[in-house]
Amino acid sequence: MIEDLLNQRESSKSILIIDSFEHKSTNLLYTFITKFLEEDHLNTDLNILPTNRASKLRLVNFLNSDSTGLNEIILEHIFKTRLNIFKLLLDELDKQKSNDPKKKFFLILDNLNLLLRHFDSNPLYLLQFIKECSKRPEISQILIVANQDSLDSGVLNQLKQVFQTVIYVNDTKMKQNELNLFSKLNKQIFKYNLKIEHRNLRSFKVLTHDEIMFIDNEYTVQKVERQIKIKSKLKEDDETEDDMLKGLTFNVHLSSDDLEAKKNLVLPYEILGQKKQIVVEKKRDEESKIFYAPDERDDVDDDDPDDDLNF
């Protein structure tokens, strides 16, 4: 899945990368940018908030063409005037689009925590901005990085709803066998244990992919391992009769003759259920007689003992 996202085989309008202080997503972000820059029609990228990663990226100065300074001036301008960054960004995009209507943009916002602080921790403008970007055809993709350690989990969970793809960076520590695997390459290898939740826009279903990705210091993907979790199902159907009878110490198997005899046997209560009645031929000619031999103690009386009952 991660390779499909990188190569644009799987289109995702909005991607959120969630990392932590322990497992940073720096090189993963660079891999995304590198892959995107390889595309012919994409030759622009915007980094609206300065970070320590800015030096490795090409910046488009969206404020005015004269200012050559990078970080401090932009920051000072934005925070002093309390300008809406998103509005500035969209205006810049419109300006770029008017110069070249066919240009496509890949937006990277690094990172979400700073943006929320800028908007007094009110995620409203961010949500509206992402919605606005999803509508615009000239924006092919928007990618935002968020640090889960410094964000409220409730806020993050609600923000995730707006993104089509969410990538969690779970683990970046290499094991010894993994180091040995790439030792021959003579390159620095970075490992990313990723959990990708990708929403299918048609069915709205979120599919989860667990993958381990290895990239080198030139931001080329070396290897991707997919971890498939098998959901355990009910075991009733899997067990056959033979399995159940395996451990028994006496023979309960029936031969074919036994089975046939069992099938043909009609038990008394079955007759009731099948509404079959036992037909007994009555011989009308014969009358049944009762032969009674009284004991000494018996009081033989012809009267009916129930005569005294009043009903």
Add this chain to the structure above:
Amino acid sequence: MSDLVQTKSSYFVRKTPATQSLPQATKPTIGIPSIDFFIGGGLPVGGICLIGQDNKNYYSDIVTRCFIAEGVVHKHAIYVADLIEEKEKLFERIPDQNKLEEPEQNKSPDQLRIAWRYGQQPTQNKPESNAKTFQSNYFVMNKLMPKENVYLSSNVKTFELNTNLSDQFSTQEKTKPFYSKLAKDLNVHIDSINLNVNKTKEYNNLLRIVINSAGGLVWNDLSTINDESSIEFCKFLIYLRQLLRHSLAVCVITVPNEVVQNKDLLEKFSHLTDYTFILDDSSRTASRLTNTQYDGLFRLTKLPRLNSLNSCFTPETLDLAFFVKRKRLVVEQMHLPPDLDENDDTQKGRTNTSVTMSCSSSGGSSGSNKLDF
């Protein structure tokens, strides 16, 4: 005495046609037969149903889409307030109608030779077999309704939030949730389609209202961050309730998972609605249902008390679970599989770990004893 005392009619007679106890056939259904079965056949006209979203808003999305689809089939008016998804994309995903499958027929009497008395009884209480009794339709997710059909058959309106990103957030007073705009828009819309009982006497349709992710950040509602902010949504619910009681409308509101996890919030919002149910697929629930066919628990936490002190309908059981089967959501009474351990002694015979009798201690420890059965 009887001449002097004049019997008066009750002071507490409701005059609105809404929320009167309607026969089941006239209750607007949700669109999922098994859910309709457990809530008494459908939602009451003028009622509000609160649905707690699951973790990824997948199952609750199925419920709201089926609710809209049911409205399209019955040609009801539809009003959708969704600030996350575009209306064009939402109406492209409305499921289409499918014929209800006949319930599994019981085995013929010839097959049940010994237990023939059970052949006359149904195998399991299948709520979907009762769908025909309350005219609930049957929708599948892999078959989508053409968007044109949705617009042609129903009066469809969506809530448009015309906010501008250019508004300088620092100079304005802190922006309030958008519920007041929604409330005004709803009021105007109900009047425009003549479904306000107080203003018109001829009404021949019903309005189905869907409000998605209410109480969440997307509505500029900070309830999930600060409990005091929940008052705005409570006010909206009170207003909505009185509006719907005088309208021929039924409303389904979904709240985000963060609201569901906050018990106080959920209780507050649930108190102001008629029905509340939660689609619980949290990790804790999922771990309990690992070896079952179920995807989560269907928690019916509130039933309506309309014109009475007691709830007018109570399902047979509240132990319900849901799963997606053949592209449709099914809710049924939870049946857990038997707890059979793999190393069960009854299946494999006595093992070495079992206790052997003292007199056979020498032979018993060597493995399964042929005399044991």
